[in-house]
Amino acid sequence: MIKLRPLPRNLALLVVVTTMTAGAGPATAADDEPPLTALQRAARSDDRFMPRLEVLSDDVGARLAGSPALARAVEWAEEMLREDGHVNVRREPVAVPVWVRGEERLEVLAPRYRSLAVLALGGTVGTSGVEAPVVVVSSFEELSPAVAGKIVLFNVPMSAALPAIEQYGAAARYRADGAARAAGHGALAALVRSVAARSLATPHTGGVVYLPGVARIPAAAITVEDAAWIARLAARGIEVRVRLELGAHALSDAISHNVIAEIEGAERPDEIVVVGGHLDSWDVGQGAHDDGAGIVQAIEAMRLIRQLGLRPRRTIRAVLFANEEYGLSGGKAYAAAHAGERHVAALETDLGGGRPRQWGATGTPEQLAFLARVAAPVGVAVGAGGGADISPLGAHGVLLIGLYPEDGPYFEVHHTHADTFDKIDPVEAREGLAAVVGLVWQLANEPTGAP
């Protein structure tokens, strides 16, 4: 851990004096700067955002649920939140499945030998070696009994000319469900073209979902380049034969932790605004965009509110979820433990540290109207959407809000070795922080009552 220089006190003092005692009233700045303005200004010059993300990225690094690295991330997060002086700083246990990548190898045996970059999909079974010709398909509809005894390659391209987020869901289906669908037709293994529009020979992992009663076959991602190559050869009638070895295996379930901290509400402490992201990442890269940026935005949003001495009407609760990537058990555990509480809204950042573009929200018409009203001064438009970690709260009627930043860089690097600290643009990521802290403040301090 590095020791970090505290924010200059004079900045904090400027806006604090009256608000610390104002208690139930709306927080205002000593020099008449409204709290929202002061918070967003502080966010844009936050000198801890990057050092904290650097430590999470560089010292902790990749942190899959159940791993020792995630345990270090939990410790780090608790330490930051305590250092910042929050209340009710705690960890809450989350049972997580544990999966280990192991050694992996994908070799092309024909038409000529090549060793390809490969990343097993999270949760896949291992194989000591499966060898077969490849059948290339670009949709589930192309699967047939002809793939029996073969290895299926799902080659579903994304276009760099279209926004990634509009294509991601459709392409990621093949990553999640390809193995089960191919196994249903007798395939021996599934390969998936990495879910990305732009690649520099960069495989992307992600989770695979098996189905009850369907054979669990090995599943792995290859690069966009290699998938395109195999597809071109297949289109010319050239058989591609490969051998896949995956050391992937499951271990016993383990306990990871959601990390929680609060700024207690002055007027309505039982009304809770959640701000969070997921502390885990896939087991490659540093999880800098996915979701280190979101985690540090949540931590820094909390710190700036406290640093400026602002006391919100409602309670603001940071929730750093233990496990999003490998089965969402962090979000599920939080909802199971806390759904009975009065959540006014849950806000999540999990699309990277890019420049904010819009909020994506899910809720009742009244909740969405409330959001539109409180979000208006924050300077980011509202659209439809949400977030994975907070989604289990949706079933309990909680207003769900996700930050949707410019996500081109995020989708290029997420789930890869390239999701590293150097990919974070500090100006853009702090602009995201300004949006997050602004909206959290508005949600927590709105005076007339939330739906």
Next chain:
Amino acid sequence: MIKLRPLPRNLALLVVVTTMTAGAGPATAADDEPPLTALQRAARSDDRFMPRLEVLSDDVGARLAGSPALARAVEWAEEMLREDGHVNVRREPVAVPVWVRGEERLEVLAPRYRSLAVLALGGTVGTSGVEAPVVVVSSFEELSPAVAGKIVLFNVPMSAALPAIEQYGAAARYRADGAARAAGHGALAALVRSVAARSLATPHTGGVVYLPGVARIPAAAITVEDAAWIARLAARGIEVRVRLELGAHALSDAISHNVIAEIEGAERPDEIVVVGGHLDSWDVGQGAHDDGAGIVQAIEAMRLIRQLGLRPRRTIRAVLFANEEYGLSGGKAYAAAHAGERHVAALETDLGGGRPRQWGATGTPEQLAFLARVAAPVGVAVGAGGGADISPLGAHGVLLIGLYPEDGPYFEVHHTHADTFDKIDPVEAREGLAAVVGLVWQLANEPTGAP
């Protein structure tokens, strides 16, 4: 090999009739379309450019000097040039050094275990394992006896905000000379940050140059991301300890071949205009931009001139050089064998298949004035520059011309696993072909005599 559909004959006939018999006169099109215009129009709609580059990329792939793959590339190139009906199609032997990558592994042992992506630099000695702390430097001036017994990381960033070509030379010095310079101070091995501005966890190889009397230490490239990570840790005083294993080794010299073909000049057959690129590549990726695009531009420039029935005043000679990447012996061998001939100019494409930006030329003032005059109608500006393969001809007074296209994508992928066919934009690459065929035609058909 795939069988390719011939260019529609009617297109060729449109412009041919008089010119095939015109012999010594300037070529003109039957329908009054000037040859330059007809050639450039045909280049922009060339339907063989991409299929030919596809075969070179997908079927031959990476083709280091001395490798069986380069021998396949030589065969393929000869076949194409014969199929297109050229004269004097031949291969000329080139002695090439032979180097084999072997297995390679770079492990970080502290502050925490990680296995890093690594590419040995071409020509490096191997090592069964060298383990030491890393010293990070960003210039040769920072080397000192303090690096003795250590592994030096040359961490010299390139900026994505500046043109790659303006920074490449300065950064690539550390790749070429870093090992010798570090060894001079007693270092055990040299690591180099990949020479690239943008990376998605993509190591770039390149050649290392040892010096007589200086210890030959192992040298390898790591990704931009990992170099930046190690440098950040070092800046915080955290020692990084690594272990490097390289299976790299040299084999005996071998014979590769320059591939040559001609369109004989009608008026001045002894005056030669060379058009070429290098047939070899590094041993990763497909050499699609570096230099498959240049090779196929040379092949297609020749084919289009013949296909349109145009007969230039001077001889046009395609030279596909055997070995640029690993010591330039292709260009040296060509110059040694042919420098006595009358070369009017040598034109090379070796900066990828991007949209043409300018010609870079080296020559006497008279030669450059000649070039400026003949290049004017081609539509690409003239600046300073040249090309590696043709550079040995420069010592013999030959006018050297390199195509300088928009090279951002080229520098992102060259010398990597990501230099693949999917990176070629057909419109841009054929625009490059239009420039090449246009200038070759102008050079070969200029009526008043070249300096």
